[in-house]
Amino acid sequence: MDTARIYELLKQEIKNKSIGKVAIELKLSKATVSLVARKKYPNPQKIYQKIKEKYQPIEIIGVQCTTNDLIQLLKECEQ
Structure with missing residues (x-):
């Protein structure tokens, strides 16, 4: 899976949930998830x-x- 597809997965999860919930699921800080989402x-x-x-x-x-x-x-x- 290429990085563009992974980036889209992240954006979709944030859209469906929130940065906070995604951060908890990934065991990362909200700041890290936000930085990755903004490239x-x-x-x-x-x-x-x-x-x-x-x-x-x-x-x-x-x-x-x-x-x-x-x-x-x-x-x-x-058989």
């Missing part, structure tokens, strides 16, 4: 990593189930 924070790579880890959508890849019966599922997995 004034020097060398924000570590902050971008925190943002990515916290807010990046995770895609879960799995298998399609044909039943909710656990015994039947086990039989299907064995």
Whole structure:
């Protein structure tokens, strides 16, 4: 994920919540979050990593189930 996308994630989270709530979630000060959001924070790579880890959508890849019966599922997995 590039830094522009991470920056947009941060801006969206601030818009949806507040700088204070985002700062608490990231375990950062409000001043730090504000500086990063205004692109004034020097060398924000570590902050971008925190943002990515916290807010990046995770895609879960799995298998399609044909039943909710656990015994039947086990039989299907064995095949």
